[in-house]
Amino acid sequence: xxxxxIGKHSSINYMLVKxxxxxxQLPEQWIETWTGWAQVHQxxxxxxxxxxxxxxLPTAENQIKMHLAPFNESNPAPTLNATVMVxxxxxxxxxxxxxxxxxxxAGLVWLEKTFPGIQGQQKFLVLRVDCGILNAKLLRIAYQxxxxxxxxSADFAEIDPTDAPW
Numbered sequence: 001x002x003x004x005x006i007g008k009h010s011s012i013n014y015m016l017v018k019x020x021x022x023x024x025q026l027p028e029q030w031i032e033t034w035t036g037w038a039q040v041h042q043x044x045x046x047x048x049x050x051x052x053x054x055x056x057l058p059t060a061e062n063q064i065k066m067h068l069a070p071f072n073e074s075n076p077a078p079t080l081n082a083t084v085m086v087x088x089x090x091x092x093x094x095x096x097x098x099x100x101x102x103x104x105x106a107g108l109v110w111l112e113k114t115f116p117g118i119q120g121q122q123k124f125l126v127l128r129v130d131c132g133i134l135n136a137k138l139l140r141i142a143y144q145x146x147x148x149x150x151x152x153s154a155d156f157a158e159i160d161p162t163d164a165p166w
Contacts, residue, residue, distance in 0.1 A: 055127045064157060065156055082107075
């Protein structure tokens, strides 16, 4: 399973909206949105090839949102609900035969990793995309991720452009 380096993202946009209700008894909630493009460069031959790629959700160039790991009863995962949209945006046929590039499935997973210069294991959201490729090279995908969450604390950390989710 390829993991895409954070330096392969472009047109990165991140937005956090605090949602309040007129009822003071209801807790505040957040909607976070990530959009962008990522270079995936995956090739499929003469038989349909299934490839799963993992991508960081950057909040700015070479920056991701990190949560102290692990999640447990006293430190629960903040995610309540999410929607994901992914589409292939650039590909190249590798044969004169029929070619196909498709996104079969996409979703979010929490991963843990230790980063140089950052203490301890960190958790972060990763976009996992399952692709189907036939006689083509998938060059880029576009994505939009919306996450409905409880308010939570997290750090925004600068990481090396060659870092990948694992």
